[in-house]
Amino acid sequence: MNKPLNGIKIIDFTHVQAGPACTQMLAWFGADVIKVERPGSGDVTRSQLRDIPNVDALYFTMLNSNKRSLTLDTKTAEGKAVLEKMIKESDVMVENFGPGALDRMGFSWERIQEINPKMILASVKGFSDGHEYEDLKVYENVAQCAGGAASTTGWWKGEQSGPMISAAALGDTNTGMHLAIGILTAYIGRQQTGKGQKVAVAMQDAVLNLCRVKMRDQLRLDTVGYLEEYPQYPHETFSDVVPRGGNAGGGGQPGWILKCKGWETDPNAYIYFTIQGQAWSPICDALGKPEWKTDPLYMTPKARQPHIMDIFATIEDWLKDKTKYEAVDILRKFDIPCAPVFSMKELLHDKSLRASGSIVEVPHKERGSYWTVGSPIKFSDLKPEITASPLLGEHTDGVLAELGYSAEQIAALHAAKAV
Ligand code: COA
DSSP, X not given: OOOTTTTOEEEEEOOTTHHHHHHHHHHHTTOEEEEEEOXXXXXXXXXXXXXXXXXOOHHHHTTOTTOEEEEOOTTSHHHHHHHHHHHXXXXXXXXXXXXXXXXXXXXXXXXXXXXXXXXXEEEEESSOTTOTTTTOOOOHHHHHHHTTHHHHSSBSSSTTBSOOOOSSOTTTHHXXXXXXHHHHHHHHHHHHHSOOOXXXXXXXXXXXXXXXXXXXXXXXXXXHSOOTTSTTTTTSOOOSSOOOOTTSOTTSOOEEEEEOTTTTTOTTOEEEEXXXXXXXXXXXXHHTOGGGGTOTTTSSHHHHGXXXXXXXXXXXXXXXXXXXXXXXXXXXXXXXXXEEOOOHHHHXXXXXXXXXXXXXXXXXXTTEEEEEEOOSOOOSSOOOOOXXXXXXXXXXXXXHHXXXXXXXXXXXXXXXXXX
16 A cells, blocks of 8 residues: 655654654654664653553553664764764654753754755754743643643632643644644645755644634633633623633533433443534424423523523433433434543444554554554545554664664674664
């Protein structure tokens, strides 16, 4: 099968999650991704939260499939020479080191351009260049706080109030996906100009980009003083900042997570129920409440909002003898937007996800095999084949040979502990 990114050579100088998620996706689509890792230890995630002793942890295997691994100590003169050779012969270098690390290593953007003017350098940092926090090292949850997600997620009152972190990797994988778009854009640009360029995505910016509708709400709040689709409206007061909206969240469609049969013992016996304006009439039919369609207290979103929690309570009453699956099976017949709250266990075993390749099993030399999340992007002419993550340094000698090193030179690099 033709893989569109075949022939693109990527130096993968990434670690942890943000960078590896980006390069993994490019590898799925055909790029030759060579992960450059420190000899002896490699990417820190190889040993983080191991489920099997002395075997690469799932954190690593799930973010580094389809890559090759080269160990290289880029702080030695010999290691620097190898990296220089790689830069000459590659198209893209991706890195997510702490601020300034690449410069300290001797590979500033200026130096990289000298070595290969066609090189695309793609970087993830916590904050953008010139930002007052540009010197900070940043992890996932820090980015969620810096990019607006934490201040707008969670409960606004009660014991559980306070900014809340999402379990989704809004800071890490999300930033990596933005970077992948940047890399491909720069690559297409290079076909037009013959020149590489530096592409940078700050985690703060990538989170903010996902919080666009919350910025919309800030602008509306500044003008109007209230947000009519938030649970605070109309009974509570608004301050001058966008409040957390509990399970209303998102883009501002009125909806909530509602209990179904069995919620007392099953932490995921819930569905998400949206009361979209256009779905109101079928919702009334599905719930057996046709009178709501013509009742002035229920007819419009504006009329419903003051007692929306009572409406949800009525729907919860309707749900109490139905499992989440039964409820969705009824509601789908009426074209009502809704979904069960799926647990990770349910997703892992989901037949549809396995059939579509969104959940895949991958054979691995040391683990036997592992389950992982496959490509969320589907093509008509490309079915990404997910292959195992590499062992540390598995491809060192092969990559060096491809770079033109002789067996003696490779042995000398090993002896110098440069690889
Ligand atoms: N050979 C020699 N040295 C290497 C090397 C190699 N193959 N790979 C990395 N190093 C060195 C770096 O040059 C750096 O050296 P220096 O700081 O002495 O100049 C050192 O390893 C540490 O790198 P750093 O990236 O700063 O690691 P860290 O563990 O201290 O910080 C992060 C981790 C993730 C916080 C930091 O990398 C970061 O903020 N990255 C940008 C934002 C990001 O991507 N965060 C999310 C990660 S999911």
